[in-house]
Amino acid sequence: MRLVFMGTPDFAVPTLQALAAHGHDVVGVFTQPDRPSGRGKNLKPSPVKVAAQSLGLAVYQPHKVKSPEGLESLKELAPEVIIVVAYGQILSKEILELPLYGCINVHASLLPDWRGAAPIHWSVLEGDQKTGVTTMQMDEGLDTGDMLLKAEHPIGEDTTTGELHDALAQAGAQLLITTLEQLQKGELPRTPQKGPVRYASLLTREHEKINWARGAQAIHNQIRGLNPWPGSYTTFRGETVKVWKSTVSAEEKGYDFKLGEIIECNSQGLLVQTGEGLIRITEVQPAGKKPMPARDFFLGRHGQVGEGFS
Numbered sequence: 001m002r003l004v005f006m007g008t009p010d011f012a013v014p015t016l017q018a019l020a021a022h023g024h025d026v027v028g029v030f031t032q033p034d035r036p037s038g039r040g041k042n043l044k045p046s047p048v049k050v051a052a053q054s055l056g057l058a059v060y061q062p063h064k065v066k067s068p069e070g071l072e073s074l075k076e077l078a079p080e081v082i083i084v085v086a087y088g089q090i091l092s093k094e095i096l097e098l099p100l101y102g103c104i105n106v107h108a109s110l111l112p113d114w115r116g117a118a119p120i121h122w123s124v125l126e127g128d129q130k131t132g133v134t135t136m137q138m139d140e141g142l143d144t145g146d147m148l149l150k151a152e153h154p155i156g157e158d159t160t161t162g163e164l165h166d167a168l169a170q171a172g173a174q175l176l177i178t179t180l181e182q183l184q185k186g187e188l189p190r191t192p193q194k195g196p197v198r199y200a201s202l203l204t205r206e207h208e209k210i211n212w213a214r215g216a217q218a219i220h221n222q223i224r225g226l227n228p229w230p231g232s233y234t235t236f237r238g239e240t241v242k243v244w245k246s247t248v249s250a251e252e253k254g255y256d257f258k259l260g261e262i263i264e265c266n267s268q269g270l271l272v273q274t275g276e277g278l279i280r281i282t283e284v285q286p287a288g289k290k291p292m293p294a295r296d297f298f299l300g301r302h303g304q305v306g307e308g309f310s
Helices: 010-021 047-054 068-077 119-125 161-185 216-225 294-300
Strands: 002-007 025-030 035-037 042-044 081-085 103-107 130-137 147-154 232-236 239-249 262-266 269-273 278-286
Touching (some): 002 010, 002 047, 010 025, 010 047, 010 081, 010 161, 025 047, 025 068, 081 161, 119 130, 119 216, 130 161, 147 161, 216 239, 216 278, 239 269, 262 294, 269 294
Parallel strands (some): 002 081
Antiparallel strands (some): 035 042, 103 130, 239 278, 269 278
């Protein structure tokens, strides 16, 4: 099919690559403008731009795709369908209605659950046992269009957002290929969204700080849900420490410990008291340092059992 692809981050790259590999005529790739990055603030292209250039595809980077210039470019390209995967810009009604088959989005949740900007993070943060990807016929609402196809994916007890992101990126690519195959055959179903809705809001600094009054399972979900970005954190002796890995402990010590108190240090990590149960912290990262085993961090500071995180 003759199509335009719109996407920006790593999550969108497998879908673009799959479209090219399956012989679709990708006449244009729209992605966000290059952004300053690093200490030197040099302009850095998006992962989708890099992938598109490696495939020899034409790249467009309008600051606003719904501007007259962006709209004119789309009209000249005359796509049969526009594919949108984490593009990062809102499409106008005129763009949504421009292609013969409209605009199809690959969304990283089982709609109508987890509409919004950060569905992968929130599915892990909330301790969901499964999620998936949905292809959707886009309308003017926030992830409210008719559902096309779905693919479920399990979430393990220790699955991180990074691991789930990579798995869903691949699943989304395959689901989109199947969606287009059925579209071409005239066999593509459309199902209006009904049922309970959860919204995956943007993450803030408030979501990152560990509150040791929460239960061990909730804190574990927070740690893995914010791995690899933006990361959860706590403080030890006033020093900010990122916490990257943990496990929920089934141990029962039979004593009353303070919230955040480190009650055991061994080769497995640091056993910490929470508001409900114990959690073992296994990997941390002090400011300006590389991630390290939690035990090495603690012993390197001559930590004593009975001290605590706050």
